[in-house]
Amino acid sequence: MRSDKVAGPRQGSAPFLRWAGGKRQLLPVLARYWNEKYKRYIEPFAGSACLFFHLAPAKAILGDLNTELIGTLRELKMNPQGISARLRQLRKGREHYLTMRAIAPASIPAPERAARFIYLNRFCFNGLYRTNGTGRFNVPYGGEKSGSLPATERLLACSLLLKNATLIAGDFEKVLERVKPGDFVYMDPPFSVKARRVFNEYDKSLFSFDDVVRLRGWMEGLAVRNISFLVSYAESDEADFLKGDFHTEVVAVRRNIAGFSDKRKHSRELLISFIAGKKRSKGAV
Ligand SMILES: C[S@@+](CC[C@H](N)C(=O)[O-])C[C@H]1O[C@@H](n2cnc3c(N)ncnc32)[C@H](O)[C@@H]1O
Known part of the structure:
Protein backbone atom coordinates (compact mmCIF):
# COMPACT_ATOMS: atom_id res chain seq x y z
CA MET A 1 0.00 0.00 0.00
CA ASN A 66 -9.77 28.02 -3.92
CA THR A 67 -9.76 24.98 -6.22
CA GLU A 68 -6.94 26.33 -8.42
CA LEU A 69 -4.78 26.66 -5.32
CA ILE A 70 -5.51 23.13 -4.11
CA GLY A 71 -4.98 21.78 -7.65
CA THR A 72 -1.57 23.48 -7.65
CA LEU A 73 -0.65 21.97 -4.27
CA ARG A 74 -1.71 18.52 -5.53
CA GLU A 75 0.40 18.84 -8.65
CA LEU A 76 3.38 20.17 -6.69
CA LYS A 77 3.12 17.22 -4.32
CA MET A 78 3.43 14.75 -7.22
CA ASN A 79 5.41 16.59 -9.89
CA PRO A 80 7.68 19.43 -8.68
CA GLN A 81 10.25 18.91 -11.44
CA GLY A 82 7.55 19.10 -14.11
CA ILE A 83 6.24 22.38 -12.70
CA SER A 84 9.72 23.81 -12.35
CA ALA A 85 10.58 22.96 -15.96
CA ARG A 86 7.41 24.71 -17.19
CA LEU A 87 8.02 27.76 -15.00
CA ARG A 88 11.52 28.24 -16.43
CA GLN A 89 10.00 28.49 -19.92
CA LEU A 90 7.80 31.45 -19.01
CA ARG A 91 8.88 34.98 -19.79
CA LYS A 92 8.60 37.97 -17.48
CA GLY A 93 6.77 41.18 -18.29
CA ARG A 94 3.30 42.64 -18.58
CA GLU A 95 2.52 41.32 -22.02
CA HIS A 96 3.32 37.72 -21.17
CA TYR A 97 1.50 38.07 -17.85
CA LEU A 98 -1.68 39.13 -19.67
CA THR A 99 -1.29 36.25 -22.15
CA MET A 100 -0.97 33.77 -19.29
CA ARG A 101 -3.89 35.34 -17.46
CA ALA A 102 -6.12 34.97 -20.53
CA ILE A 103 -5.62 31.18 -20.71
CA ALA A 104 -8.54 29.16 -19.35
CA PRO A 105 -6.89 26.96 -16.70
CA ALA A 106 -9.13 23.96 -17.40
CA SER A 107 -7.95 23.95 -21.03
CA ILE A 108 -4.31 23.08 -20.23
CA PRO A 109 -2.62 20.00 -18.69
CA ALA A 110 -2.03 19.83 -14.91
CA PRO A 111 1.70 20.80 -14.82
CA GLU A 112 1.10 23.83 -17.10
CA ARG A 113 -1.94 24.76 -15.04
CA ALA A 114 0.04 24.70 -11.78
CA ALA A 115 2.92 26.63 -13.37
CA ARG A 116 0.41 29.23 -14.63
CA PHE A 117 -1.02 29.61 -11.12
CA ILE A 118 2.43 30.10 -9.55
CA TYR A 119 3.45 32.52 -12.33
CA LEU A 120 0.32 34.67 -11.95
CA ASN A 121 0.60 34.58 -8.16
CA ARG A 122 4.20 35.80 -8.37
CA PHE A 123 3.65 38.63 -10.84
CA CYS A 124 0.13 39.82 -10.01
CA PHE A 125 -0.63 42.89 -7.93
CA ASN A 126 0.10 42.20 -4.26
CA GLY A 127 -0.37 38.41 -4.28
CA LEU A 128 -4.11 38.88 -4.58
CA TYR A 129 -6.45 36.19 -5.85
CA ARG A 130 -9.62 37.60 -7.38
CA THR A 131 -11.87 36.33 -10.14
CA ASN A 132 -14.57 37.96 -12.27
CA GLY A 133 -18.20 36.88 -12.55
CA THR A 134 -17.28 33.98 -14.82
CA GLY A 135 -14.57 32.71 -12.49
CA ARG A 136 -11.64 34.11 -14.55
CA PHE A 137 -8.61 35.39 -12.61
CA ASN A 138 -8.52 39.17 -13.16
CA VAL A 139 -5.85 40.68 -10.92
CA PRO A 140 -3.74 43.30 -12.75
CA TYR A 141 -0.02 42.93 -13.42
CA GLY A 142 2.04 43.75 -10.34
CA GLY A 143 4.95 45.46 -12.09
CA GLU A 144 8.60 44.57 -12.57
CA LYS A 145 9.29 44.61 -8.85
CA SER A 146 6.81 41.93 -7.86
CA GLY A 147 9.62 39.44 -7.30
CA SER A 148 11.00 36.34 -8.93
CA LEU A 149 9.68 32.85 -9.48
CA PRO A 150 10.34 30.32 -6.71
CA ALA A 151 13.61 28.43 -7.20
CA THR A 152 13.51 24.71 -8.02
CA GLU A 153 14.99 23.94 -4.56
CA ARG A 154 12.07 25.73 -2.90
CA LEU A 155 9.56 23.82 -5.04
CA LEU A 156 11.25 20.51 -4.20
CA ALA A 157 11.31 21.28 -0.47
CA CYS A 158 7.62 22.25 -0.49
CA SER A 159 6.74 19.17 -2.53
CA LEU A 160 8.45 16.93 0.01
CA LEU A 161 6.53 18.51 2.87
CA LEU A 162 3.26 18.14 0.97
CA LYS A 163 3.80 14.36 0.83
CA ASN A 164 2.69 14.40 4.46
CA ALA A 165 -0.52 16.28 3.71
CA THR A 166 -4.01 15.39 2.55
CA LEU A 167 -5.34 18.21 0.35
CA ILE A 168 -9.01 19.16 0.28
CA ALA A 169 -10.69 21.67 -2.03
C1 LIG B 1 -6.13 34.87 5.07
S1 LIG B 1 -6.06 33.65 3.81
C2 LIG B 1 -5.04 32.43 4.54
C3 LIG B 1 -3.62 32.85 4.52
C4 LIG B 1 -2.65 31.82 5.05
N1 LIG B 1 -2.76 31.69 6.49
C5 LIG B 1 -1.26 32.22 4.66
O1 LIG B 1 -0.42 32.45 5.54
O2 LIG B 1 -1.00 32.35 3.47
C6 LIG B 1 -7.64 32.92 3.84
C7 LIG B 1 -7.86 31.79 2.86
O3 LIG B 1 -9.17 31.25 3.09
C8 LIG B 1 -9.71 30.82 1.85
N2 LIG B 1 -11.19 30.75 2.02
C9 LIG B 1 -12.12 31.72 1.88
N3 LIG B 1 -13.34 31.29 2.23
C10 LIG B 1 -13.21 29.98 2.58
C11 LIG B 1 -14.10 28.99 3.02
N4 LIG B 1 -15.42 29.23 3.18
N5 LIG B 1 -13.62 27.76 3.31
C12 LIG B 1 -12.28 27.49 3.15
N6 LIG B 1 -11.38 28.41 2.71
C13 LIG B 1 -11.84 29.64 2.44
C14 LIG B 1 -9.23 31.82 0.83
O4 LIG B 1 -9.20 31.25 -0.45
C15 LIG B 1 -7.82 32.15 1.39
O5 LIG B 1 -6.83 31.36 0.76
Whole structure:
Protein backbone atom coordinates (compact mmCIF):
# COMPACT_ATOMS: atom_id res chain seq x y z
CA MET A 1 0.00 0.00 0.00
CA ARG A 2 1.31 3.47 -0.82
CA SER A 3 1.96 5.74 2.14
CA ASP A 4 1.89 9.53 1.90
CA LYS A 5 3.97 9.85 5.02
CA VAL A 6 7.65 10.73 4.80
CA ALA A 7 9.94 9.22 7.46
CA GLY A 8 12.99 10.86 9.07
CA PRO A 9 13.70 14.38 10.28
CA ARG A 10 11.86 17.07 8.40
CA GLN A 11 13.03 20.56 7.65
CA GLY A 12 10.68 23.47 7.22
CA SER A 13 10.63 25.69 4.16
CA ALA A 14 9.48 29.15 3.17
CA PRO A 15 6.21 29.02 1.18
CA PHE A 16 6.34 28.99 -2.63
CA LEU A 17 3.39 31.39 -3.00
CA ARG A 18 2.81 34.95 -1.82
CA TRP A 19 -0.65 35.43 -0.40
CA ALA A 20 -2.74 38.45 0.57
CA GLY A 21 -3.31 38.13 4.30
CA GLY A 22 -0.45 35.63 4.53
CA LYS A 23 1.04 35.18 7.95
CA ARG A 24 4.79 35.08 7.32
CA GLN A 25 5.57 37.95 9.65
CA LEU A 26 3.70 36.24 12.51
CA LEU A 27 5.41 32.85 12.15
CA PRO A 28 7.53 33.05 15.35
CA VAL A 29 4.42 33.88 17.41
CA LEU A 30 2.14 31.33 15.71
CA ALA A 31 4.75 28.55 15.97
CA ARG A 32 4.68 28.80 19.77
CA TYR A 33 1.17 27.31 19.75
CA TRP A 34 2.33 24.12 18.03
CA ASN A 35 4.23 21.19 19.48
CA GLU A 36 5.36 17.89 17.98
CA LYS A 37 3.10 15.92 20.31
CA TYR A 38 0.06 16.79 18.24
CA LYS A 39 -0.98 13.91 16.00
CA ARG A 40 -1.83 16.06 12.99
CA TYR A 41 -1.70 19.65 11.81
CA ILE A 42 -4.98 20.83 10.24
CA GLU A 43 -5.37 24.07 8.25
CA PRO A 44 -8.76 24.64 6.55
CA PHE A 45 -7.92 28.15 5.18
CA ALA A 46 -4.49 27.25 3.80
CA GLY A 47 -3.63 30.09 1.36
CA SER A 48 0.17 29.94 1.03
CA ALA A 49 0.18 27.53 4.03
CA CYS A 50 3.24 29.33 5.36
CA LEU A 51 2.78 28.00 8.91
CA PHE A 52 2.49 24.43 7.61
CA PHE A 53 5.68 24.77 5.54
CA HIS A 54 7.47 26.41 8.48
CA LEU A 55 6.47 23.73 11.01
CA ALA A 56 6.94 20.73 8.71
CA PRO A 57 4.45 18.51 10.58
CA ALA A 58 4.62 14.72 10.14
CA LYS A 59 0.96 14.54 9.15
CA ALA A 60 -1.43 17.23 8.00
CA ILE A 61 -4.66 18.16 6.27
CA LEU A 62 -4.73 21.37 4.24
CA GLY A 63 -7.87 22.78 2.69
CA ASP A 64 -9.00 25.89 0.86
CA LEU A 65 -12.06 27.03 -1.06
CA ASN A 66 -9.77 28.02 -3.92
CA THR A 67 -9.76 24.98 -6.22
CA GLU A 68 -6.94 26.33 -8.42
CA LEU A 69 -4.78 26.66 -5.32
CA ILE A 70 -5.51 23.13 -4.11
CA GLY A 71 -4.98 21.78 -7.65
CA THR A 72 -1.57 23.48 -7.65
CA LEU A 73 -0.65 21.97 -4.27
CA ARG A 74 -1.71 18.52 -5.53
CA GLU A 75 0.40 18.84 -8.65
CA LEU A 76 3.38 20.17 -6.69
CA LYS A 77 3.12 17.22 -4.32
CA MET A 78 3.43 14.75 -7.22
CA ASN A 79 5.41 16.59 -9.89
CA PRO A 80 7.68 19.43 -8.68
CA GLN A 81 10.25 18.91 -11.44
CA GLY A 82 7.55 19.10 -14.11
CA ILE A 83 6.24 22.38 -12.70
CA SER A 84 9.72 23.81 -12.35
CA ALA A 85 10.58 22.96 -15.96
CA ARG A 86 7.41 24.71 -17.19
CA LEU A 87 8.02 27.76 -15.00
CA ARG A 88 11.52 28.24 -16.43
CA GLN A 89 10.00 28.49 -19.92
CA LEU A 90 7.80 31.45 -19.01
CA ARG A 91 8.88 34.98 -19.79
CA LYS A 92 8.60 37.97 -17.48
CA GLY A 93 6.77 41.18 -18.29
CA ARG A 94 3.30 42.64 -18.58
CA GLU A 95 2.52 41.32 -22.02
CA HIS A 96 3.32 37.72 -21.17
CA TYR A 97 1.50 38.07 -17.85
CA LEU A 98 -1.68 39.13 -19.67
CA THR A 99 -1.29 36.25 -22.15
CA MET A 100 -0.97 33.77 -19.29
CA ARG A 101 -3.89 35.34 -17.46
CA ALA A 102 -6.12 34.97 -20.53
CA ILE A 103 -5.62 31.18 -20.71
CA ALA A 104 -8.54 29.16 -19.35
CA PRO A 105 -6.89 26.96 -16.70
CA ALA A 106 -9.13 23.96 -17.40
CA SER A 107 -7.95 23.95 -21.03
CA ILE A 108 -4.31 23.08 -20.23
CA PRO A 109 -2.62 20.00 -18.69
CA ALA A 110 -2.03 19.83 -14.91
CA PRO A 111 1.70 20.80 -14.82
CA GLU A 112 1.10 23.83 -17.10
CA ARG A 113 -1.94 24.76 -15.04
CA ALA A 114 0.04 24.70 -11.78
CA ALA A 115 2.92 26.63 -13.37
CA ARG A 116 0.41 29.23 -14.63
CA PHE A 117 -1.02 29.61 -11.12
CA ILE A 118 2.43 30.10 -9.55
CA TYR A 119 3.45 32.52 -12.33
CA LEU A 120 0.32 34.67 -11.95
CA ASN A 121 0.60 34.58 -8.16
CA ARG A 122 4.20 35.80 -8.37
CA PHE A 123 3.65 38.63 -10.84
CA CYS A 124 0.13 39.82 -10.01
CA PHE A 125 -0.63 42.89 -7.93
CA ASN A 126 0.10 42.20 -4.26
CA GLY A 127 -0.37 38.41 -4.28
CA LEU A 128 -4.11 38.88 -4.58
CA TYR A 129 -6.45 36.19 -5.85
CA ARG A 130 -9.62 37.60 -7.38
CA THR A 131 -11.87 36.33 -10.14
CA ASN A 132 -14.57 37.96 -12.27
CA GLY A 133 -18.20 36.88 -12.55
CA THR A 134 -17.28 33.98 -14.82
CA GLY A 135 -14.57 32.71 -12.49
CA ARG A 136 -11.64 34.11 -14.55
CA PHE A 137 -8.61 35.39 -12.61
CA ASN A 138 -8.52 39.17 -13.16
CA VAL A 139 -5.85 40.68 -10.92
CA PRO A 140 -3.74 43.30 -12.75
CA TYR A 141 -0.02 42.93 -13.42
CA GLY A 142 2.04 43.75 -10.34
CA GLY A 143 4.95 45.46 -12.09
CA GLU A 144 8.60 44.57 -12.57
CA LYS A 145 9.29 44.61 -8.85
CA SER A 146 6.81 41.93 -7.86
CA GLY A 147 9.62 39.44 -7.30
CA SER A 148 11.00 36.34 -8.93
CA LEU A 149 9.68 32.85 -9.48
CA PRO A 150 10.34 30.32 -6.71
CA ALA A 151 13.61 28.43 -7.20
CA THR A 152 13.51 24.71 -8.02
CA GLU A 153 14.99 23.94 -4.56
CA ARG A 154 12.07 25.73 -2.90
CA LEU A 155 9.56 23.82 -5.04
CA LEU A 156 11.25 20.51 -4.20
CA ALA A 157 11.31 21.28 -0.47
CA CYS A 158 7.62 22.25 -0.49
CA SER A 159 6.74 19.17 -2.53
CA LEU A 160 8.45 16.93 0.01
CA LEU A 161 6.53 18.51 2.87
CA LEU A 162 3.26 18.14 0.97
CA LYS A 163 3.80 14.36 0.83
CA ASN A 164 2.69 14.40 4.46
CA ALA A 165 -0.52 16.28 3.71
CA THR A 166 -4.01 15.39 2.55
CA LEU A 167 -5.34 18.21 0.35
CA ILE A 168 -9.01 19.16 0.28
CA ALA A 169 -10.69 21.67 -2.03
CA GLY A 170 -13.80 23.20 -0.55
CA ASP A 171 -15.42 24.95 2.35
CA PHE A 172 -13.64 24.85 5.72
CA GLU A 173 -16.33 22.59 7.22
CA LYS A 174 -15.22 19.80 4.86
CA VAL A 175 -11.84 19.84 6.59
CA LEU A 176 -13.14 20.36 10.12
CA GLU A 177 -15.42 17.33 9.77
CA ARG A 178 -12.22 15.21 9.68
CA VAL A 179 -10.65 16.60 12.85
CA LYS A 180 -10.03 14.16 15.72
CA PRO A 181 -8.86 14.49 19.32
CA GLY A 182 -5.07 14.92 19.40
CA ASP A 183 -5.08 17.20 16.31
CA PHE A 184 -4.09 20.86 16.21
CA VAL A 185 -6.20 23.17 14.03
CA TYR A 186 -4.94 26.51 12.74
CA MET A 187 -7.64 28.72 11.19
CA ASP A 188 -6.82 31.94 9.36
CA PRO A 189 -10.07 32.91 7.61
CA PRO A 190 -10.39 35.91 5.31
CA PHE A 191 -11.57 39.08 6.96
CA SER A 192 -15.31 39.26 6.66
CA VAL A 193 -17.23 42.05 4.95
CA LYS A 194 -16.89 44.68 7.64
CA ALA A 195 -13.17 44.28 8.34
CA ARG A 196 -12.53 44.06 4.61
CA ARG A 197 -13.68 47.63 4.16
CA VAL A 198 -10.50 48.51 6.02
CA PHE A 199 -8.15 45.94 4.51
CA ASN A 200 -9.78 45.66 1.08
CA GLU A 201 -8.03 42.41 0.25
CA TYR A 202 -10.58 39.85 -0.78
CA ASP A 203 -13.23 39.16 -3.30
CA LYS A 204 -16.61 40.23 -1.88
CA SER A 205 -18.13 36.83 -2.27
CA LEU A 206 -15.60 35.16 -0.01
CA PHE A 207 -16.47 35.43 3.67
CA SER A 208 -19.71 36.77 5.11
CA PHE A 209 -20.84 37.32 8.67
CA ASP A 210 -22.79 34.05 8.35
CA ASP A 211 -19.46 32.34 7.71
CA VAL A 212 -18.05 33.97 10.85
CA VAL A 213 -21.04 32.59 12.80
CA ARG A 214 -20.43 29.10 11.33
CA LEU A 215 -16.78 29.34 12.31
CA ARG A 216 -17.72 30.35 15.85
CA GLY A 217 -19.94 27.26 16.09
CA TRP A 218 -17.03 25.03 15.04
CA MET A 219 -14.67 26.66 17.57
CA GLU A 220 -17.20 25.88 20.28
CA GLY A 221 -17.54 22.29 19.07
CA LEU A 222 -13.76 21.74 18.96
CA ALA A 223 -13.39 23.05 22.53
CA VAL A 224 -16.19 20.78 23.75
CA ARG A 225 -14.29 17.84 22.21
CA ASN A 226 -11.06 19.07 23.86
CA ILE A 227 -9.32 19.69 20.52
CA SER A 228 -6.66 22.42 20.37
CA PHE A 229 -7.06 25.27 17.92
CA LEU A 230 -5.69 28.68 17.04
CA VAL A 231 -7.63 31.32 15.08
CA SER A 232 -6.06 34.54 13.76
CA TYR A 233 -8.36 37.43 12.91
CA ALA A 234 -8.00 41.20 12.45
CA GLU A 235 -9.09 43.14 15.52
CA SER A 236 -12.73 43.99 14.76
CA ASP A 237 -16.30 43.42 15.96
CA GLU A 238 -16.18 39.99 14.29
CA ALA A 239 -13.03 39.12 16.23
CA ASP A 240 -14.78 40.10 19.47
CA PHE A 241 -17.67 37.87 18.47
CA LEU A 242 -15.29 34.98 17.70
CA LYS A 243 -13.22 35.24 20.85
CA GLY A 244 -16.06 34.67 23.35
CA ASP A 245 -14.31 33.57 26.52
CA PHE A 246 -11.40 31.86 24.77
CA HIS A 247 -7.84 32.86 25.53
CA THR A 248 -6.61 35.73 23.32
CA GLU A 249 -3.31 37.34 22.48
CA VAL A 250 -3.04 40.63 20.55
CA VAL A 251 -0.21 41.06 18.04
CA ALA A 252 0.81 43.97 15.81
CA VAL A 253 1.05 43.34 12.06
CA ARG A 254 2.17 45.50 9.17
CA ARG A 255 -0.63 45.75 6.63
CA ASN A 256 -0.52 46.94 3.11
CA ILE A 257 -3.70 49.00 2.93
CA ALA A 258 -5.14 49.02 -0.59
CA GLY A 259 -1.77 47.81 -1.82
CA PHE A 260 0.09 51.12 -1.76
CA SER A 261 3.39 51.15 0.05
CA ASP A 262 2.91 54.67 1.39
CA LYS A 263 -0.23 53.45 3.12
CA ARG A 264 1.44 50.57 4.96
CA LYS A 265 0.57 50.78 8.59
CA HIS A 266 0.40 48.72 11.69
CA SER A 267 -2.80 47.06 12.71
CA ARG A 268 -3.66 44.58 15.41
CA GLU A 269 -4.56 40.97 15.02
CA LEU A 270 -6.19 38.73 17.60
CA LEU A 271 -4.91 35.21 18.21
CA ILE A 272 -7.76 33.22 19.75
CA SER A 273 -6.82 29.83 21.13
CA PHE A 274 -8.02 26.79 22.97
CA ILE A 275 -5.43 24.31 24.20
CA ALA A 276 -6.61 20.79 25.02
CA GLY A 277 -6.45 19.99 28.71
CA LYS A 278 -6.17 23.63 29.78
CA LYS A 279 -8.86 25.80 31.26
CA ARG A 280 -10.74 27.49 28.46
CA SER A 281 -10.13 31.16 29.20
CA LYS A 282 -6.64 30.52 30.56
CA GLY A 283 -5.45 28.23 27.82
CA ALA A 284 -2.26 30.21 27.38
CA VAL A 285 0.65 28.62 25.53
C1 LIG B 1 -6.13 34.87 5.07
S1 LIG B 1 -6.06 33.65 3.81
C2 LIG B 1 -5.04 32.43 4.54
C3 LIG B 1 -3.62 32.85 4.52
C4 LIG B 1 -2.65 31.82 5.05
N1 LIG B 1 -2.76 31.69 6.49
C5 LIG B 1 -1.26 32.22 4.66
O1 LIG B 1 -0.42 32.45 5.54
O2 LIG B 1 -1.00 32.35 3.47
C6 LIG B 1 -7.64 32.92 3.84
C7 LIG B 1 -7.86 31.79 2.86
O3 LIG B 1 -9.17 31.25 3.09
C8 LIG B 1 -9.71 30.82 1.85
N2 LIG B 1 -11.19 30.75 2.02
C9 LIG B 1 -12.12 31.72 1.88
N3 LIG B 1 -13.34 31.29 2.23
C10 LIG B 1 -13.21 29.98 2.58
C11 LIG B 1 -14.10 28.99 3.02
N4 LIG B 1 -15.42 29.23 3.18
N5 LIG B 1 -13.62 27.76 3.31
C12 LIG B 1 -12.28 27.49 3.15
N6 LIG B 1 -11.38 28.41 2.71
C13 LIG B 1 -11.84 29.64 2.44
C14 LIG B 1 -9.23 31.82 0.83
O4 LIG B 1 -9.20 31.25 -0.45
C15 LIG B 1 -7.82 32.15 1.39
O5 LIG B 1 -6.83 31.36 0.76
